[in-house]
Amino acid sequence: MLFMSMAMAGNVLIGLGLLSLFFLRILLLRNLKVIIACVLAAAVFSAACLLSNHQLSQIPSKQSYVVKVYPDTTKVDGANLSFIAKPEDTNQKMVFYARLKDKCQQQLFKQSVDPLMVTVAGKPSDFLPATNVNQFDAERYYHHQKINSSFIVENIHFDGSPRRQTIIDRIHIIRAQFNHYCQRLPKTLGIYATGLISGYRANDFFDEMTGVQRLGLLHIFSISGMHVAYFLSIVDQLMAWLGLSKLKKAIIAITLLGGYFVFSGGSPGLMRAVIMAVIAIINRLLKLGFSRLDIWSTSLMINLLILPETMFLMGVQLSYGLSLGLIASEKFSYIKQTILLNLLTVPILLFNLYEWHVLSVAVNLIVLPIFGQIIFPLVILGVIVGAAGAILTTPIDWVLHVFNDGLNAISGLPGMIVFGKPPLVMVLLMLSLTFFLAIADRLYAKQISLALVTIYLGTFCWIHFPINGEVTMFDIGQGDSFLIREPFNRSVTMIDTGGKVQFNSESWQKGTQHYQAKRLSINYLKSIGISKIDNLCVSHQDADHCGDLPAFIEEMAIGQIIIPLGMDKNPSFMQKIAKRQNKTKLLCVNDEMQVAKLPATIYHPYLAGKGENHDSMVLGTQKGGLSWLFTGDLDRPGELDTIARHPGLTADVLKVGHHGSKTSSDPQFITSVKPRIALISAGRHNRYGHPNDETLVTLKQHHVRIFNTQKQGMVRYIYRNNTGHFETVLKGNEGNLE
Known part of the structure; x- marks a missing residue:
């Protein structure tokens, strides 16, 4: 089933290859019963996959729905609301996105514990696929969970609470009440309690738990086998005191496991632990004689029938991989077993996160017993005594705070290896x-x-040490960010970082600050093994060009930051780079300067400025047999000044100024530079109307071929020596240059 799932929804060639080897192995056994059983299992699984795909292909198209919303499953971040729900007249779950109109709506979703019946009006929308290489793909992520569409909510009408509450409703109410209770506990205790007991993660969870992430300990916060074992041990102890029969114990335990599955968020990774626990209870009750491996295999088959593509989720991969590792190493010593389990997580983490800390194994050896014997019981105790008075939780919160700060400090020690994304064949x-x-x-x-x-x-x-180099335009929405990487990573240069422009908004509308570069450009750099940027060039001060600079300073080693002359007098910009390392140089340049180790020539500015559009740094370079010119947001007068000061300046590839605005790309400038290719980086449906029709007409009149992130997503020019080709993530205008 696993190989069939890979062949049908993952890597077809690898899946078919593994499937062929499996059936060859079965045929060589020459056991008719085994062959028949495998064929029947394959037929059932194929039917389940076809049925699932048929259901997902029926994309809802209505403009309004009546939806039951569980407050414990909603995500409210400022004015942004998102939740997953199944509308009343459909059999498919959908992801709903809304922009809350006032603070009353926000507080209702934040404070309510009862399910809310709402009528939402808007428009259905397909998930936007990943538009950058190795970017998190929401479309695939939700598809693996049988969710194939989203809905953009334009208006919400509250219809009150359901007249009748189901058992599921009541469990969600208890979970919401628990989460609200935990929010009143001291901060660290509250985060640990929701993460370990209810499976809920607040918006600032990952900001507080950096050490857990970097040291590969996130699996202990994913509700899984350890938590189910704790839960069952408590239930068994209570039932032993009551003196119940084996049958009653089994029925009660299975019922409570189902309730706990809903209470803990019902994640696909938790499904494995619950299914295995249920099978183990039935196995003991009926004396079926299943081994631990039999239980694991049966759980996998059931899981794949329910969610055929479940194994493509990292949490599920870790859940099944670690549980199988525990079975395989049950006779090992604690140290040997922990090392093996860590080795099993490394390929999965590298394939999804691209980095690994060398201290992870040592930390796991020390932390896991502490966590199981001290931290988890302390969290449960803190939740219990918190009801009697907040003062009683203070020492518990202090212990958790010290523990968490210790992990954060250890994760900051040298040893983080940016490995990159290994090929799937290598991972297997x-x-x-x-x-x-x-x-x-x-x-x-x-x-x-x-x-x-x-x-x-x-x-x-x-x-x-790749043999190819690249020049890449990231799709970061409304902004600019480019990478110039030479073969064998001899030199890595970034031009601008992108970032979001902050518009005036009320305090309640502002959500948690997240740098999108971490999931886009920085994510890509790590996936190709880059942890150091030799040159980070900032064209000018605008947030859509340098707003994410703090994220690069936090995540990457930077050799030198290069800015236009005079921008170091800009307090707002200097605040963005205040936390740079001492060894990171800051260079202010004009067109008369040559910067050592910068594989580019500076053509603008020639006067000191404040870092505004007309002060934009203009860079030119030769890569892969083509000449390139990057102009930032340089305006038309600046363009004309540049060609006047540098007569004869031409470029095969032009980064169109100011995202294609009509304030740039003067026809005289285009005539003089003679580009064959134009790169336009602009956000989809942006409020400025970029790129402007006037600019597009000018480029077409000069027979310039256009690559636009709005249509093609990330654009990469992959080269070796003096030849190369363009690649785009979204299918469109791509291929070898004529």
């Missing part, structure tokens, strides 16, 4: 060899270990 090979290592004898263990190390080192070198 790494996982397979790690499992073989667990079951191999000493003789073969050395050989497998050597092979494993060789694969890791080989993959690392392949990612970090």
